[in-house]
Amino acid sequence: MKVKKTRPLGRPRRSDRTQPTSELIIQAATRLFIEYGYQNVSVDDVAKQCDLTKATVYYHYDSKARLFTKTMVQMMVRIRERINTMLQESIPLKTRLFNITKAHLEATVNFDMDGFMKGVDNALTPEQLEEITNAETAMYQTIRHAFVYAMEQKEIRHINPTFATHAYLSLLKAGNYRNESDHPDTIDETAKQIIQLLWQGLQPEEEI
Structure with missing residues (x-):
């Protein structure tokens, strides 16, 4: 019997996206960080803004600090x-x-x-x-x-x-x-x- 392959927790399906998920996350994080500041924004806030799970955000950026760094650099x-x-x-x-x-x-x-x-x-x-x-x-x-x-x-x-x-x-x-x-x-x-x-x-x- 073949074992059905499952995707890693949090990883988005490619077919579900029209824009790369990593870019979507960065855009949402940029808006939130600018409006509310680093301390007042959580990964959960970013996930909700993107209509994604928190696990999906963590799949692309392993911490809030890493997400902020990438946001600033871009x-x-x-x-x-x-x-x-x-x-x-x-x-x-x-x-x-x-x-x-x-x-x-x-x-x-x-x-x-x-x-x-x-x-x-x-x-x-x-x-x-x-x-x-x-x-x-x-x-x-x-x-x-x-x-x-x-x-x-x-x-x-x-x-x-x-x-x-x-x-x-x-x-x-x-x-x-x-x-x-x-x-x-x-x-x-x-x-x-x-x-x-x-x-x-x-x-x-x-x-x-």
């Missing part, structure tokens, strides 16, 4: 691709940086970074934290390369490109501040202020 890859596309446009660097800044502010206007990352340092392994850090570094290398090229073309003054990149990133992180009335400036106004301040340090010396 999100940074997508952001890097978007930044690279915007930097390839045939317009002045100042305008390209303004467009990137505006897109960043629009995407993060209601984003609580502190809440999003709360509890992560103690939950992830050193290897997982390093994986996220490496993805973040790669994400911003395209900006550094754009600064290097702009220096070669004498579009901006010669300055340490790594320092220039970190200075720009610091301004981006400060972009969602609120004024004395606890109201943020408009996204256009904030983006203009960030680029104006940055450009004071980047513009060629003869233009200062």
Whole structure:
């Protein structure tokens, strides 16, 4: 008598899927982590969001920490691709940086970074934290390369490109501040202020 083969617990049937299950899980996890933060999202929450069993999620990602790591890395890859596309446009660097800044502010206007990352340092392994850090570094290398090229073309003054990149990133992180009335400036106004301040340090010396 032939023994009927059974699939491992939690493993989804290939015929039941139109989208790879691993991608479906990552998409759902991304939405939940961004909205509620790492500490407030469970694997069970992700499973329910995907209409999957918790065992299926664990089949693809063996822990919540691993799922978060993959979520972060894939999100940074997508952001890097978007930044690279915007930097390839045939317009002045100042305008390209303004467009990137505006897109960043629009995407993060209601984003609580502190809440999003709360509890992560103690939950992830050193290897997982390093994986996220490496993805973040790669994400911003395209900006550094754009600064290097702009220096070669004498579009901006010669300055340490790594320092220039970190200075720009610091301004981006400060972009969602609120004024004395606890109201943020408009996204256009904030983006203009960030680029104006940055450009004071980047513009060629003869233009200062």
